[in-house]
Amino acid sequence: MRLKQNAISFSLPSILIASFLFAAVAMTVYSQSAIARSILPEQKEAASARDAVGDAMSKLDDLNKRIKSQEELIAKEQERLQQYQNDKAQTERDLEAKKAVFEQKSKVLDEAWKDRSSY
Template structure:
């Protein structure tokens, strides 16, 4: 019985907090790792927002490009029509000068 009591006392003594393992290093490392995860998540969020803004800007610029291309095509058509009119009017003027000199 005496050995049983001694064994029980020894077990209680060894389970006391005084013999608990110091885990402050692990706590510090876990906190640092948690902060690193938070920082990485924040950076990822910032980059995703930049990507969204850039995509919106790109969409706007693509719409402007389409508009300018359409304006260019219409201006080229107008130019060709105006050239045709100019050529016609120039021929008429040349004929008028020729008729004037023939008199």
């Protein structure tokens, strides 16, 4: 009977140790699953923020292209305006020169009429 008691008494601490180990493992697994929560909301928020950054960069790129195009158009129009202003200045000089010639020719014609009338 003594052998039986020793076997039982020896088995009881083994059972207690095994139960303790099982409980410890179960608590560890349960606590890890509780700690390891879902990060899906954070992933969605990060993806949404990344998309917003991409959209903003695309919009900025588009605006930069529009600005460059407009600046090129303005430069061409300023060049055309400068040419018109140069043409105007040249035409005004030509007009003054032609007026001077006209006045001179008109005086000569007036003199010719006067000379003719005196005959």
